Amino acid sequence: MQVIHGVGPCPTxxxxxxxxxxxxxxVHLGHRAVIDxxxxxxxxxxxxxxxxxxxxxxxxxxxxxxxxRLLCDLDQKLELLAAAGVDATYVVHFDEERAKETAxxxxxxxxxxxxxxxxxxxxADFHFGHKRGGNVALLEEMGGALGFTVEGLSLVGVDGxxxxxxxxxxxxxxxxxxxxxxxxGAASLLGRxxxxxxxxEHGDARGRDLGFPTANLQIPDEIQLPADGIYAGxxxxxxxxxxxTAMSLGHRPTFYERPTGAPLLECHLIDFAGDLYGEAVRVxxxxxxxxxxxxxGIDPLIAxxxxxxxxxxxxxxx
Numbered sequence: 001m002q003v004i005h006g007v008g009p010c011p012t013x014x015x016x017x018x019x020x021x022x023x024x025x026x027v028h029l030g031h032r033a034v035i036d037x038x039x040x041x042x043x044x045x046x047x048x049x050x051x052x053x054x055x056x057x058x059x060x061x062x063x064x065x066x067x068x069r070l071l072c073d074l075d076q077k078l079e080l081l082a083a084a085g086v087d088a089t090y091v092v093h094f095d096e097e098r099a100k101e102t103a104x105x106x107x108x109x110x111x112x113x114x115x116x117x118x119x120x121x122x123x124a125d126f127h128f129g130h131k132r133g134g135n136v137a138l139l140e141e142m143g144g145a146l147g148f149t150v151e152g153l154s155l156v157g158v159d160g161x162x163x164x165x166x167x168x169x170x171x172x173x174x175x176x177x178x179x180x181x182x183x184x185g186a187a188s189l190l191g192r193x194x195x196x197x198x199x200x201e202h203g204d205a206r207g208r209d210l211g212f213p214t215a216n217l218q219i220p221d222e223i224q225l226p227a228d229g230i231y232a233g234x235x236x237x238x239x240x241x242x243x244x245t246a247m248s249l250g251h252r253p254t255f256y257e258r259p260t261g262a263p264l265l266e267c268h269l270i271d272f273a274g275d276l277y278g279e280a281v282r283v284x285x286x287x288x289x290x291x292x293x294x295x296x297g298i299d300p301l302i303a304x305x306x307x308x309x310x311x312x313x314x315x316x317x318x
Contacts, residue, residue, distance in 0.1 A: 001078070001081065001082035001086055001087065001088060001089060002087065002088040002089070003078060003088070003089050003091060004088060004089070004090045004091065004114075005055075005091050005093065006090055006091055006092045006093055006110065006114075010109075010110075010113055010114030013113065013114055013115075013116050014048065014050065014088065014114065014115050014116055015047075015048055015116065016046075016047050016048070016116045016117075016118045017042070017047050017048045017049065017050045017087075017088070017115050017116055017117055017118065017119075018038045018039075018041045018042040018045070018047045018048070018049055018050070018117075018118065018119040018120075018121065019038070019050045019051075019052060019111060019115055019117045019119070019120050019121070020034050020035065020038045020050075020051055020052070020120070020121045020122060021051075021052040021053075021120070021122055021126070021128065022034075022051075022052075022053065022122065022123070022126070023053060023054060023057055023058065023171070024051060024053045024077060024081065025057065025068075025070055025071045025072065025077070025171045026071030026072055026077075026080075026171050026174060026190055027072070027077060027080035027081060027084065028071075028169055028170075028171065028174060028189050028190045028191060029169045029189060029190070029191045030155065030168075030169035030170060030189075031084075032084055032191065033153075033169075034121055034122075034123070034153055035049070035051070035081075035084045035085070035086060037121055037151070037153065038051075038119075038121045039085060041119045041121065041151075042087075042119070045118060045119065047118055047119065048087040048088060049085070049086050049087045049088070050086070050087065050088045050089070050090060050115050050117075051081055051086050051088075051089045051090070052089075052090045052092060052110060052111075052115070053077065053081075053089060053090075053091060053092065054091070054092045054094040055074055055091050055092065055093050055094060056074075056094055057070060058094050058099070060094075060222070061094055061095060061096060061098075061099050062099050068171070068172070068175060068224075069175065069222055069223060069224035069225075070222050070223055070224060071171055071174060071175065071190070071194070071223075071224055072195070072223075073197065073220065073223065074091070075197075076195065076197065078091075090110065090114065090115060092110070099130065100130055101129060101130060102129050102130050102133060102134075103128055103129025103130070103133045103134025103135075103138055104129070104134075104138075104142065105129075106128060106129055106134070107134075107139070107142050107146070108146075111148070112146050112147075112148075117148040118147065118148050118149070119148060119149045119150075119151070120139055120143065120148055120149070120150045120151070121150075121151045121153060122136065122139070122150075122151075122152060122153070123152065123153055123154075123155065124136060124152040124153060124154050124155075125155075126152065136150060136152040155168045155169070155170065169189045170189075173189060174186045174189050174190060174194075175224050177189070178194060178224055178225070178226045178227070179224075179226075179227060180227060181226050181227035181228075181229050181288045181291070182288070183226050183231065183285040183286065183287065183288055184286070184287060184288075186226075186285075187285075187286075192284075193233065193234070193284035193285055193286050194224075194226065194284065194285050195282055195283065195284045195285075196217070196219050196223055196225065196265070196282070196283050196285075197219075197223075197280065197281070197282050197283075198217035198218045198219040198220070198265070198280070198281065198283075199217070199218050199278065199279065199280050199281075200215045200216065200217060200218075200276045200277050200278060200279045200281060201216050201217070201218045201277070202216070202277060212246075212268045212302075212305050212309065213268065213273075214248070214266035214267055214268050215235070215266070215267045215269065215276045215281070216264060216265070216266050216267075217265040217266075217267065217281065217283065219262075219265060221262065225249060225263060225265070226249065226285055226288070227249075227288075227291075228249055228250035228251065228263055228291070228292045229249060229250065229288050229289070229290060229291045229292050230246070230247065230248055230249075230288070230289045230290050230291075230292070230308050231246075231247040231249060231285050231286070231287065231288050231289060232244070232245075232246060232247070232286050232287045232289055232311065232312040232315045232316055233245055233247055233267075233283055233284050233285045233286045233287075233316075234283070234284045234286065234316070235267050235269055235281060235282075235283050236281060236282040236283070236284070237276070237279060237281055238279045238280055238281065243269040243270060243271070243272050244269070244270040244271075244312060244313065244316040244317050245267045245268060245269050245270065245283070245312070246267075246268045246270070246289075246305075246308050246309045246311075246312040247265060247266065247267050247268070247283065247285070248264075248265075248266045248268075248292075249263050249264070249265050249266075249292075250263050250264065250292040251263060251264065251292070265283070267283060268305075268309065270309065270312065270313060270316075270317065286315065286316065287315055289308055289311055289312070290308070
C-alpha cells in the first residue's frame with residue numbers, strides 16, 4: 001500500500017481513484033464495510049482505492065478537552081488499512097491551520113487536485129472542513145461540477161448490513177465496551193482482539209518476588225485501555241513470537257492504599273523466562289477474568305494469581 005503524507009502541496013496527482021474519508025480509528029467492521037464498497041466501485045470503474053485519514057484524531061486539535069482516546073495508533077491503522085486491501089492511504093497532517101480549511105478548499109486540494117477522485121464514499125452523517133461545514137450534500141453538489149460521484153452509506157451492524165440503531169458498529173461503541181471491561185464484545189465489533197502497543201519498562205519487581213514475574217508496558221496516554229482488571233491475552237514480542245499472557249491492569253490496591261496516576265499494565269507470560277526490557281511489544285486482550293481486588297494479605301493474593309494463570313492457560317492453551 002502506498003502511503004502519502006499530506007504535508008504541503010501534493011507531490012504528484014494520483015491516477016483516478018475511489019476515495020473514502022474518515023478518522024478510521026480502529027479500522028473496525030463498519031470501516032471494513034465502507035472499504036469493501038469502495039473496492040467494488042473501484043473495480044467496476046477501473047480506479048484505485050484510497051483512504052483519506054488523519055495523523056491524529058481531529059478532535060485532539062479542535063476540542064482537546066473532550067477528544068476520545070484512540071483504538072489504535074497511526075502505525076497500526078496503516079497496517080490494518082493495508083490488510084483491508086487499500087491501494088493508497090493519504091494521511092492528512094491535521095493541525096490548527098488544517099482545522100481552519102473550508103470544506104470546499106479540502107475538496108479542491110485533496111480530493112480533486114491530489115487524488116483525482118472519481119467516486120467518493122462516506123458515512124451518511126459525514127461532516128468535514130472548518131466548523132464541520134461540509135457534508136454529503138456539499139460533496140454531491142461539488143462532485144457534479146468536478147467529475148466525481150458521491151455515495152453516503154448508513155451505519156452498519158456486525159453483519160455489515162445497514163442498521164436502524166441497534167448493534168451499530170462504531171468507534172464510540174467500541175470505546176464504551178472497553179471502558180466496561182468487555183473486551184470480548186469490543187473484539188466482536190473490531191473483528192479482532194483489541195491491541196495496545198508499548199515498550200517494556202523496569203518495574204518494582206513485585207511480581208518476581210511473588211513468583212509471577214511480569215513485563216510492565218508503558219502505553220501512550222492517548223490510547224484507550226480497558227477497565228481495570230485481570231485479563232487473558234496474547235503478548236507479541238518484537239521478533240514476532242507470541243506468548244499466552246495473564247495481565248493485570250490497574251493500580252494494585254493491595255499494595256497502595258490510595259492509587260493515583262495511570263493504570264499499570266503488567267503481563268505474566270506463560271512458560272517464558274527472559275529479558276524483555278526496552279522491547280517494543282504488542283498485547284491483545286482476549287477475555288476479562290475478574291475485576292481488580294484488594295486482598296487482605298500476600299498469601300491470598302498469590303493464591304488468586306495462581307488461579308488467574310491457570311484460567312488463562314485453560315482459555316488460551318486448552
